Amino acid sequence: MTHDKQRLENVNLLLAGYFSGQRTDSDFLFLGLPPHTPGYARIDLSASYRMGYGLTPYVRVVNLLDKFYQDALGYPALGREARVGMNYRFGGKN
Numbered sequence: 001m002t003h004d005k006q007r008l009e010n011v012n013l014l015l016a017g018y019f020s021g022q023r024t025d026s027d028f029l030f031l032g033l034p035p036h037t038p039g040y041a042r043i044d045l046s047a048s049y050r051m052g053y054g055l056t057p058y059v060r061v062v063n064l065l066d067k068f069y070q071d072a073l074g075y076p077a078l079g080r081e082a083r084v085g086m087n088y089r090f091g092g093k094n
Contacts, residue, residue: 010050018042025073040069042077054089 021039043065048058059082066080 012048012050014044014046016044016046018044020069020071035073037070037073040067042067042069048087054091056087056089057085058087059084 019039019041022036023039025035025037042063044060044062045064046058046060048056050056062081062083063077063079068076068079070076
C-alpha cells in the first residue's frame with residue numbers, strides 16, 4: 001500500500017506500508033510441527049525534490065518505526081535504515 005503526494009511543485013513525498021501475515025516456514029530440520037514466521041507491518045517514508053538540470057536529491061527511511069521482523073525464519077531484517085542520495089537524469093530534463 002502506498003500513498004504518493006505531490007502538493008508542491010517539484011516536491012514528491014511517498015508513504016508506503018508493507019503488510020505480511022503469519023506464514024508457515026521451514027527450519028530444514030523437520031523436527032515436530034513446521035515453524036511459523038510471525039506477521040509484520042513495515043512503514044517507509046521518502047521525499048525528493050526536483051532541482052532542475054536533471055538533479056533530484058532524495059531521502060528515504062526504511063522501517064520508519066524500527067520494528068523487528070523476519071522475511072524468512074532465522075533471518076531478521078535490518079532495523080531502521082536511512083538513505084540519502086542524488087539522482088541525475090541525462091538530458092537535463094526532469
